[in-house]
Amino acid sequence: MLTHINENGEAVMVDIGGKNVTERTATAYARIRMKPEALEALLNADLKKGDGLAAARIAGIMGAKKTSELIPLCHNIPIDKITVDFEKESDCALGIYVRAKCTYKTGIEMEAVTGASIAALTVYDMCKAMGKDMVIEEIKLLEKTGGKSDYHNEG
Numbered sequence: 001m002l003t004h005i006n007e008n009g010e011a012v013m014v015d016i017g018g019k020n021v022t023e024r025t026a027t028a029y030a031r032i033r034m035k036p037e038a039l040e041a042l043l044n045a046d047l048k049k050g051d052g053l054a055a056a057r058i059a060g061i062m063g064a065k066k067t068s069e070l071i072p073l074c075h076n077i078p079i080d081k082i083t084v085d086f087e088k089e090s091d092c093a094l095g096i097y098v099r100a101k102c103t104y105k106t107g108i109e110m111e112a113v114t115g116a117s118i119a120a121l122t123v124y125d126m127c128k129a130m131g132k133d134m135v136i137e138e139i140k141l142l143e144k145t146g147g148k149s150d151y152h153n154e155g
Contacts, residue, residue, distance in 0.1 A: 004073050013073045019105040024146030028098045028112035030120040030139045036091040038130035042123065043088060052126030053086055056119045060084035060098050063118025064111040074110050077102050082111070084119055096120055097142075109144045109151075 006012045034042075045051040061082045068076040080101045087095040098115035100108045120136045127134060144151045 011073060013075070014106075016075060016105040019147075021103060021105055022146045023101070023103050024106075024108050024144070025099065025101045026107065026109040026112035026144040027100075027142040028109070028116040028140065029142050030096040030098075030116040031089065031093055031137045032096070032120050032123050032134055033093050033137055034127055034134040035131050038127045038134070039088065039092055039094060041130060042094070042127055047126055048129050049126050052123055055126055056086070056096070056122040057084040059122035060096070060115040060119030064098065064100055064115035067111045067114040070114060071110060075106050077104050077106065077108055077111060079108065079111060082115060084115065093137075094123065096123070107144055107147050109141050112144075113139060113141055 003014050004011055041047050042052045045053065049055075061084060064082045065079060068074045080103060083099045085097045087097065089095045096116050096119045098112045098119065100112040100115065102108045117139050120139065124134050124136065140153060141151065142153045
């Protein structure tokens, strides 16, 4: 049974009123590939548009905070903490990790995934002057804790 569809087949927001408030966390990941020289410029804050990682970090946080405005039927969650971290994975790939935490009645995984997505899009925007052949290859939830069930991505 789909939780966001009522008996008439209409989209509805899930009622979380009776759920317990618990601490919930989520970690999401995105990867973007680009030319090695673009990645080096990004990592060295040497882009024409400025410090790309700083812009992507702020954008990831803002994206997570705006999730309920972007995704229909997503609850507005009081976020306790969001972090955005970057890892050079190869000479042409950057990993983006967004960790989010809340103490609330519903999970925070969509906020983490949205934050990773927006951070990756911002990296693309900041680096596009060096070539538009970048690829956002992967966006995924790595783990979530709290609520009815935990999840840990094995792959």
